[in-house]
Amino acid sequence: MSIKTIKARITELQARIWRHRQYLAHTHKQLALSQRVSPATGHRCRQQLRALQIAIARDSDDLETLNRALIAAIDSQxxxxxxxxxxxxxxxxxxxxxxxxxxxxxxxxxxxxxxxxxxxxxxxxxx
Incomplete structure (x- = not known):
């Protein structure tokens, strides 16, 4: 994979992680408000929180791998x-x-x- 491709994927993953973190914060707020409204809404929010945390962890691992590949490509010069x-x-x-x-x-x-x-x-x- 070329250096430019790696950098583009890193930028894409950083943006995706940022979006997931924004959704995570928003869902935390929804969960705090929904506890008073209905148990079903709270359950959906907790499921969404788990899914977002898993996505952030997966993307963070991919980002670390790509960063290592980028550094290796640069160090090979x-x-x-x-x-x-x-x-x-x-x-x-x-x-x-x-x-x-x-x-x-x-x-x-x-x-x-x-x-x-x-x-x-x-x-x-x-x-």
Whole structure:
């Protein structure tokens, strides 16, 4: 799996976990209110809470696995400058302009090194 694909899946999982946590908080509020209304509604809320907690745990495990895969793909780079660019871009979420400024490189050179790193990582994943 390519570095960009891994990063896209990480972003997707982070958003899904955030949504699940929002639903979880909302369901907790519903459960507190529904205890006074009906036992059936409280039961449904507790079932929904369990399902959300299971989904969050599963997505968190997937997120951890993808993060490890991303770090391994970046660490497999032989060139330390490319490693730094990929780390800043995909782990620290820095824009290319900030990476170029921090490393003292021209923006076009950062783009070239980034493309080389993605190409090398793509060839490593095919092996």
């Amino acid at each position: 032989e060139n330390p400058q490319i490693q730094e660019i990929l780390t800043r871009r995909y782990l620290n979420d820095q824009p290319f302009a900030a990476i170029a400024a921090a490393m003292g490189y021209d923006l076009r050179w950062v783009y070239r090194l980034h493309a080389r790193g993605l190409g090398a990582a793509g060839q490593e994943s095919k092996r």
